Amino acid sequence: MALSAGAFLLVLFARRPETFLNPQLWAEDGPIFFVQADEFGARALTFSWAGYHNFLLRLIAAVSSPLDAHLVPAAYVGISLLVLLAVVLALFSPRLDLPARPACALAIALIPHTGEAIGNLTNLQWVCALGLVWLLLARDASTMRQHVTDGIIALVFGLTGTFSILFAPLFAWRAWRRRTAASLVLAVLVVITAGVQLWTIAHSPPHPxxxxxxxxxxxxxxxxxxxxxxxxxxxxxxxxxxxxxxxxxxxxxxxxxxxxxxxxxxxxxxxxxxxxxxxxxxxxxxxxxxxxxxxxxxxxxxxxxxxxxxxxxxxxxxxxxxxxxxxxxxxxxxxxxxxxxxATHWRYERLPDRHWPDYARRIEAGERVEGIRLNPGVTFGYPGRHRR
Known part of the structure; x- marks a missing residue:
């Protein structure tokens, strides 16, 4: 398992080393999660974005908010990679009946992909979806620790992105098929999170x-x-x-x-x-x-x-x-x-350095900063206030 985890991280590094060497904010990391966590504090945990909740993303932003602005990108990227690594390690759980588990773990990093779902806060919801798939496939919890862990995963990941809506019928079918208390409780939790997301979508402006x-x-x-x-x-x-x-x-x-x-x-x-x-x-x-x-x-x-x-x-x-x-x-x-x-497109597209430290110094000074540039071509402004 440790060798597989190490190989997984090595593949990610080889495909985009700047994720590790020069962590940067990506897209909504800046204008939504960073700015709103900084401006609204804990209240931002209840905010929706794009019509639904991203609770884990908001939580990471809230935990990172007290840090010096220079360190925020590293915190976002680092925690996002830790969540991904946790999902990878979960594939080796005895509760999961997957063959060739090292291959399944490495496949997450080896599929032909642009890499935009990996190593940033904005797209961490896609990793959370894999966590829900893990729950869907896993055998029922047998210890109190497993029950609590499953419940936390269902609630946190279910409130992060819209995947609880998509997978709720599958969890319901799983509970009907297994007819166990553990599977029923898990299905109820996922259905509750799906209900919250559906209500939020219904009360949000429609997509153009x-x-x-x-x-x-x-x-x-x-x-x-x-x-x-x-x-x-x-x-x-x-x-x-x-x-x-x-x-x-x-x-x-x-x-x-x-x-x-x-x-x-x-x-x-x-x-x-x-x-x-x-x-x-x-x-x-x-x-x-x-x-x-x-x-x-x-x-x-x-x-x-x-x-x-x-x-x-x-x-x-x-x-x-x-x-x-x-x-x-x-x-x-x-x-x-x-x-x-x-292999023909091994290297993810190189991310240009957007020089976040230049903006971070002004943010820490409480300045109003306009024209902050992020990958992949996003520009936003910081409202300006003393962070300490």
């Missing part, structure tokens, strides 16, 4: 509608482009693939997922839950972007939305290694193609 009309062909193209093409082809090949080919890949993806979920055999419940979680995230993404799917015409556009589906596809493939015959060899081949796709 785009101009596109969603079609079945557009969904097939999107699925083919952002899952099999992005996972198993080098980036240049995926971008150059004819739209008709991507349509076919999208249809084949749906068929493959259905067969994977429902074909009889070993570990059917695990396969069903993984596919259901993957489909829930994909369906929510398509619904969210239904009027603007062309925003995904490049592989690095909105890749955070594909982080969970890509990881779960990798886990499903790794699960096939323990099967016999053609399933074993086909999943091994697919994983080889996945790794080759990653």
């Amino acid at each position: 509608a785009g101009q596109e009309n969603l079609t079945v062909e557009a969904v097939a193209w999107w699925l083919g482009f952002r899952l099999p093409a992005a996972l198993f082809l080098p980036g240049d090949w995926a971008m150059q693939a004819p739209r008709g080919v991507l349509d076919v890949l999208g249809v084949l993806t749906v068929a493959t997922l259905l067969v994977t979920a429902f074909v009889p055999g070993k570990h059917r419940e695990r396969r069903l839950l993984l596919v259901a979680a993957l489909v829930a995230v994909i369906a929510a993404t398509i619904f969210r972007m239904r009027h603007e799917l062309t925003a995904f015409t490049r592989l690095n556009d909105g890749d955070r939305y594909l982080f969970i589906p890509k990881v779960l596809v990798a886990w499903l493939l790794i699960s096939g290694w323990s099967q016999a015959g053609w399933i074993r060899w086909s999943t091994l081949t697919a994983c080889g193609l996945l790794f080759l796709s990653t």
Whole structure:
């Protein structure tokens, strides 16, 4: 387990060393979490953003707020990486029945991805979603410590992002299937957090509608482009693939997922839950972007939305290694193609230095600071007040 954790961190470092060597704020880290924690204190824990709550992100911002502004990026990045590492280590729990656990852990860092979901506060909610998937797959808690830990994870992660809404039906099905008190309590907690998020969404301004009309062909193209093409082809090949080919890949993806979920055999419940979680995230993404799917015409556009589906596809493939015959060899081949796709674009996009210390000195002096620049091209202002 320790070797796997070390290898995981080494891969992350190799793909984007500046995350460790020069931690920086990212997107909403500055204008939302840093500024509001600084300005409103503990009250900011109850604030929603983009129509829903991000409790863990707010909590990290609140804990980091007393620090010198110079240290805030390191705190955000460091704690975000610790949460990710905790999820990785949880894969080795005896309560989880995943095969080839070191491979499943490394897959989180090795999938073809832009890396925007890793090493920043804004996108930590996607890591929390993996934590909820872990709860979904894990055996029932058997000790008081495990019960309390599961409850905290369900509440904190359930109130961080909208994934409790997507996974609540799966936890309910899990409770019905197991018929145990532990699974029922966990389902109730997730449903409660989903209810809070749904209420918040219902009382928030609607997302501006785009101009596109969603079609079945557009969904097939999107699925083919952002899952099999992005996972198993080098980036240049995926971008150059004819739209008709991507349509076919999208249809084949749906068929493959259905067969994977429902074909009889070993570990059917695990396969069903993984596919259901993957489909829930994909369906929510398509619904969210239904009027603007062309925003995904490049592989690095909105890749955070594909982080969970890509990881779960990798886990499903790794699960096939323990099967016999053609399933074993086909999943091994697919994983080889996945790794080759990653190798062709090994280095995450380099993050330019936005010179946060220059702004931090002025923030600590209580100045009003405008034009603070963050990756990936965000600019915000600090209202100005003495932080001590």
